[in-house]
Amino acid sequence: MTSSNLMIRKLEGFHSLASDDQALLERYSRPLHDLPPKHDIIREGDAPRDVVLILSGFACRYKLIEGGKRQIMAFLVPGDFCDFQVFILKRMDHNIGTLSRCNVVRIKREAVLELTERPAIARAFWWASLVDSATLREWLVNVGQRAVEERIAHLLCELLVRLEAVGLVKSNAYSLPISQNDIADALGVTVIHANRMLMALRDQNLIELKARELIVKDVGRLKSFSGFDPNYLHLDR
Amino acid sequence: MPRYFFHVHDGIYSPDSSGTVIKDDETACQQAIQTTGTLLAYQKPNAPIGRVWGMIVVGPDEKVICTINVAIDRR
Numbered sequence: 258m259t260s261s262n263l264m265i266r267k268l269e270g271f272h273s274l275a276s277d278d279q280a281l282l283e284r285y286s287r288p289l290h291d292l293p294p295k296h297d298i299i300r301e302g303d304a305p306r307d308v309v310l311i312l313s314g315f316a317c318r319y320k321l322i323e324g325g326k327r328q329i330m331a332f333l334v335p336g337d338f339c340d341f342q343v344f345i346l347k348r349m350d351h352n353i354g355t356l357s358r359c360n361v362v363r364i365k366r367e368a369v370l371e372l373t374e375r376p377a378i379a380r381a382f383w384w385a386s387l388v389d390s391a392t393l394r395e396w397l398v399n400v401g402q403r404a405v406e407e408r409i410a411h412l413l414c415e416l417l418v419r420l421e422a423v424g425l426v427k428s429n430a431y432s433l434p435i436s437q438n439d440i441a442d443a444l445g446v447t448v449i450h451a452n453r454m455l456m457a458l459r460d461q462n463l464i465e466l467k468a469r470e471l472i473v474k475d476v477g478r479l480k481s482f483s484g485f486d487p488n489y490l491h492l493d494r
Numbered sequence: 495m496p497r498y499f500f501h502v503h504d505g506i507y508s509p510d511s512s513g514t515v516i517k518d519d520e521t522a523c524q525q526a527i528q529t530t531g532t533l534l535a536y537q538k539p540n541a542p543i544g545r546v547w548g549m550i551v552v553g554p555d556e557k558v559i560c561t562i563n564v565a566i567d568r569r
Contacts, residue, residue: 404536405532405536406536437514446529446532447525447528447529447532448514448516448525449500449510449514449525449526449529450529450532450533452510452512452513452514453500453502453508453510453529453533456510456511456512
């Protein structure tokens with residue numbers, strides 16, 4: 258049976274977890290903290306203590322450069338960790354902040370160590386970490402080589418597949434509680450350009466955006482338009 | 495914050511129907527220049543190119559804030 262816990266759903270994208278492993282993960286999936294939008298969960302330079310798990314809403318990894326320009330390096334969606342091994346590091350080298358209102362769980366270092374003593378959970382955490390790295394590589398290719406219209410289409414395909422894996426897509430539609438500024442900062446373009454390209458995708462009847470919900474009108478065409486291959490998400494168990 | 499509209503003419507008029515919220519005129523002009531660069535850089539190789547590529551930035555009260563024209567002379 259599919260778990261209602263999004264962390265378990267995500268990890269089961271790699272392999273099934275026994276009921277005692279699921280129970281342990283469930284035990285550490287509370288209490289929930291409600292965070293407002295645009296709230297820094299952890300800042301560059303901070304000493305990381307807990308591992309943060311996103312259970313609702315969107316967050317991101319980002320860096321600020323001189324002049325206040327922001328580069329978003331990853332979108333964190335429900336079921337995602339903000340690095341389960343992060344407490345090994347002395348200082349954060351980037352920021353993690355909410356983009357929308359989020360429900361998060363803070364998992365203590367001791368709890369993470371206990372969880373990783375369970376072989377199936379440890380392997381699933383490694384898998385999640387490898388998928389994070391693979392996603393970052395794909396983003397580099399996306400930003401470095403694809404035309405802007407294709408970059409946005411690729412990102413929207415990626416979010417479709419990632420959210421589908423945790424059961425948050427219905428009839429090819431998903432909640433997209435982020436702004437065009439956020440999309441622009443993830444893709445390295447101006448918000449004007451991001452806006453134009455979203456409108457171009459809409460005009461080609463590939464997507465529809467309404468009230469912070471994205472509807473993919475033709476999944477096959479959007480994937481082929483952006484050259485999207487989900488292999489880097491490693492969801493083929 | 496005010497909403498600005500960035501209409502493009504690249505042989506075909508392509509109006510901006512939704513606009514973008516930006517803090518002031520100066521930032522809108524700077525963003526228009528930057529966007530012109532990336533829009534031109536990522537045109538598809540077979541995209542139709544008119545003799546003049548232009549962007550008109552329209553701010554609150556339909557006031558034109560700036561225009562950007564790129565002339566493409568084929569000889």
